[in-house]
Amino acid sequence: MSAPSYSKKLGIVGKPNTGKSTFFSAATLIPVDIGNYPFTTIKPNRGIGYLRTPCVHTEFNVEDNPRNSLCLDGIRLVPVELIDVAGLVPGAWEGRGLGNQFLDEVRKADALLHVVDASGSTDCEGTMCKKGSHDPMEDVKFLENEITMWMNQILKKDWSKLARTAGSGKDDLISLLEARLTGLSIKRYHIIESIRKSDLNMDKPEHWSDQDIIHFLDILRSVSKPTLIAANKIDLPTSEDNIERMKESGYTVVPCSAEAELALRRAGEKGLIDYTPGDCKLTTKNDAKLNDAQKKALDAIQEHILYKFGSTGVQEAINTAFFELLQMVAVYPVEDCEHLSDHKGRVLPDVYLVPYGTTARQLAYIIHTELGDSFIHAIDIRGRNRVGEDYVLKNRDVISIVSAKKRG
Ligand SMILES: Nc1nc2c(ncn2[C@@H]2O[C@H](COP(=O)(O)OP(=O)(O)O)[C@@H](O)[C@H]2O)c(=O)[nH]1
Ligand SMILES: [Mg+2]
Incomplete structure (x- = not known):
């Protein structure tokens, strides 16, 4: 395992x-x-x-x-x-x-x-x-300080160039930061959330002082490394x-x-x-x-x-x-809605941990690309409900995905 x-x-x-x-x-x-x-x-x-x-x-x-x-x-x-x-x-x-x-x-x-x-x-x-x-x-x-200073060291090297390239476009700044920090498991949504939480002028990053950069990175640290x-x-x-x-x-x-x-x-x-x-x-x-x-x-x-x-x-x-920190939910995908089993008859075989916000179709893709591609709808077994692709999974959901293709 x-x-x-x-x-x-x-x-x-x-x-x-x-x-x-x-x-x-x-x-x-x-x-x-x-x-x-x-x-x-x-x-x-x-x-x-x-x-x-x-x-x-x-x-x-x-x-x-x-x-x-x-x-x-x-x-x-x-x-x-x-x-x-x-x-x-x-x-x-x-x-x-x-x-x-x-x-x-x-x-x-x-x-x-x-x-x-x-x-x-x-x-x-x-x-x-x-x-x-x-x-x-x-x-x-x-x-906290060690990690913030490390991020600062990575960013500071070419900050002025980055800030100038970003010019006046906020999206450009997000993309540039994303490219620079991707190796630190920092994702686009972390950067967007940190920008929202900080009160810095995103249109003029070239005017940020050293203190401003550290302030921003402190927020980014707490968001991306909870x-x-x-x-x-x-x-x-x-x-x-x-x-x-x-x-x-x-x-x-x-x-x-x-x-x-x-x-x-x-x-x-x-x-x-x-x-x-x-x-x-x-x-x-x-x-x-x-x-x-x-x-x-x-x-x-x-x-x-x-x-x-x-x-x-x-x-x-x-x-x-x-x-709590990573907001994961545990879900139980099954194939057979009656017996709660997979195609080999194993009852409640798997638990998938997925981030809160994951939809039924995204789960299908995590299980198998083909299952995602051929997704028709899903069944929320607890509620005995048919749910669509945008259904957001809840913790301890038991879910069956109905697809156009038969899996073997
Ligand atoms: N009193 C007490 N000592 C602990 C506890 N956990 C670890 N230790 C002791 O702390 C010392 C360092 O532990 P270790 O796990 O090697 O620390 P590390 O250097 O952080 O990996 C060892 O002597 C452990 O026995 C605990 O819960 N209570
Ligand atoms: Mg150790």
Whole structure:
């Protein structure tokens, strides 16, 4: 299994020692023994994580046979692509440290999950320091600045030429920026939205000051690389105040403990506990032979993390990134409207994650070019409605596409 090619990528970023790799290991580990289901690592720092969504099979009262995803007791786990990005060090945009490698991975990401050490026990370069002595808000500002300055460096080289060429046409400016920034996974709609949000004079870009350009790029960064803060190490008491402050500053913050999630998934994989990622509790298996240390560790996670915060936060962070930041919806295409199956009789085989706004016909094209070309109409199975090509898909829609061609 792999994430499909139209899918969005989430880059896990932050300075060294905040818990990025722990988060990545936890998020890419399936906590059950599931036979021939392959755990996929694409490259050393690329992996498949999972979105958690209630499976529609219970609602339609059918047994499912998932193909591109997993169903664990009524919870669908849908694969998504994660990148464990090299640690950010100050001055990355000027090529310091692993700066180039860092930016090369940020370039490919559609959204960022910024893992911060919310407990404030690592300094600005990632070296351990006294607990609570570093302000993680500095890390948040720092990362934003590095990415904006990197974009600025790319754009500034030929800004005056670009601004002159754009002349008085706003569309020209959009196209020129698009061409210049396309390698950063920045799309035309990101540029249009950033222009709408900024109060700069688009007719006269040649009059923009250096400050104006940076102001615009700051907006473009937040639009094109939407960022979630995974406030990690909530098991350490010094994290609480910091999390509140970050939330109050308007950031999307998900408190988490990557270490606890990794411990739970490993215990699940070994068959010691029942645990589906994102659960608010764990259940020790009756026949599990836990030693005292294991029992104590699991009890502590239950008490200080799951009861207190509702979950370890790792699953919630991934869900928030894809469902809220990237506004994806999960849809179930089926061929047979009665049995909710594909032509091989597999019930609810696939879940497609598509951006909100995707239409029935666009989905047909994502499934197969031929299906898009020969699209007649679609059936929204829940509503038992025939819908046209412009129907906008909703989260958890079960949809059947009727086409002029028979697929085999
Ligand atoms: N207390 C605590 N420590 C954590 C947590 N997650 C990771 N760590 C520790 O933080 C250190 C750095 O973790 P690592 O994943 O290698 O960080 P990276 O450099 O950002 O990839 C390790 O000692 C981890 O065990 C957590 O949730 N709580
Ligand atoms: Mg690491």
